[in-house]
Amino acid sequence: MKPKSFENIYHVHRNSRVKRWFYIFMALAIITLFLPWTQNIKTTGTVTTLYQEQRPQMLNSPIPGRITKWHVKNGDYVKKGDTILQLSEIKEDYMDPLLLSRTEDQVEAKKGVRDFYEAKIGTTDAQLEALNSARELKLQQLKVKIQQLNNKLAAEEAELKAANNELNLSGDQYERQQKMYDEGLVSLTQFQQRSVSYQNALAKKTAAENKLAQTRQEIITVNIEQNATVQDYTEKLSKIQGERFTSMGQIESSTGEIAKLESQMSNYKIRQGLYYVLASQDGQIVQLSKSGIGEILKDGESIGSIVPLNVDYAVEIYIKPVDLPLVKPGQRVMCIFDGFPAIVFSGWPNTSYGVFAGKVIAVESNITTNGLFKALVVEEKGKKPWPPQIKMGAGVQGIAILNDVPIWYELWRNINGFPADYYTVKTDKSTQKK
Template structure:
């Protein structure tokens, strides 16, 4: 019975002669099971030719459609110390509401009258600018007066120069007359001496003519002296004319130098005034920054910096706010091999965390608990996680997304592609091939329209 012996009982006994044997060997469930296996095989073969929608599945999370609707973190542009809180976590704030008050931690801004003192400095510098302007105007008037005086002095010197030239002409004429008189006197002396030798003139006449000749000679020498003095006066007049020009040129140059110095000082003070005005404006704006206000309507999510008296650096996060009004979207990531399959306007099914769902990824019509979405943006540069980011918006033609959804919760996306037989999808999966590359119908229509 245990088949230990080489003699087999099954060959010597007929089990059908026993009731127990007939019950074991004549059961019909084997026949039904074989029929079931055959029917299942036929059904499986038929099922292999059913249509299956190819898809690209990925994980993501809920976000907002536009950047200004996403959670924001408030920072203070200046370093400070927390003085007082006006809100608590969970409160709703309206744009412009005061959230907290801070004070200064830098010594150069401790003065509470810093703005007023800066204004006083601006007033003093502005008065200095006005003084420089008046000095420049006075130097302008001085230059004009110097030019007028120079013209008068030059006219006076030119008149002296003309007088000297006329005096030279006069002295030259007198010299010529003296020379003529001297020549006549010398001629008369010679004639008288000749007549005196011949006995027609006396010695007294000769002496008289000799005296006259000596007198005219002396006048000629004196006239030459006067002519030389006149020429020297002409030279002195020319020197005086050049001296006046040089003197007044130096005066004008000095006045202009003083004027340029005043202008330079004026511009320097104006630059200081401009810097002080900038500082005063910065101080005024800085005073307004002591109160941190809400940039838009929202809810206080979390106070990152808490407590009174806690200090922080400029640009350090203080509080997190979630905007009140926002449009939901889903941010998902796909593998680089699937990037060519993503197009703007592509239909996607989304499964949200917390919503029970029965999913048949290849049969979206038979899936329950998924919601429709469409691709609105595809990132053109890879993310830090080695995948490409895709942004999905609700499909207006599908069911509305649940109202209880909040940004940050998880989601699973299924991008629907082409319809293929199930056997082809199984063969593709076993071989590790990507889904079929294709071009959406809208793109084909656009290309035909362009042609």
């Protein structure tokens, strides 16, 4: 009889199960090769936001000045419009405490000058109207006088014509009377009477001619007076109009100076409001670069930064150029945020723990300085929400989801060094319309 220890140590006569387990493992391996595997691209990135107003903002001094009082310190939370620090003036052009009131006095003085010239223009207009009326009246008087002289001229021309007729008649009678006297038919007395009549007719004609010449000379004199009157009033009107235009120029100049002074006054008022540096939005004050009281700030110099409180977070991931054709807008990306534990199964993202779903909304066409392309990812609606504890600039690992393929195909692709399959994003009609 063999001892029991021999039977327990040596299993020579027992049936072996190695072959059975080998076939089982082979079957499982073959089945595993046909299981689905999700192709993916692993990337890194940082937490950011899509909107410029939600990024950390620099606090700059709008004017040069001296710090007189701080109202915050590093790490303080502020509301929009809260005072961060107070400045005092350092430029001599703005140090006058009565600068605003004195500028207002200058504006009022310029307005008074403008009102004076406006009143002067009113007086000038009245003078122009009076001169125009006087000119019309004077010209009307001269026209009436010329008309009277023309009538007188016509009457004297008729009188001259009558005198000529009378002279011709007297001349004929004188010649006949002389012949008759020479023949002794009339007496000397009759001949002398006829001679006197002839001399009277001749004198009457001469007087009529003199009156006619005098009337014509008066007409010429009145016409000259009319022209002189027009010239005189034209000079007076031109002078007054020149004064009017000068006043109008002064009004325009005063208006320009008033506008300039009002602009300066408005700038002074705005500048007084810039002595207080205010928070541009709700946020936290960080990285204050100035300390103490009395430091001088230059125009536009940085004071610190304010980090907004309300942020719509996004993720910017960096893609290798070889993987760029595989990433498209609308593609799903699984995000792993730094500081949040995660268990990741590369080929089965749906079974991973601690990852958050996102969607690519844009891929930049320009390569960055690190030789990679940047894509922007936002939270995918309807999935697990992103943790609210993430902060701007935190690190992120991204897994861009591609096609579902069998494991044997993925092994064969990696062994041969082939790239992943090109991926076509499927979008519904509502997304396309949007």
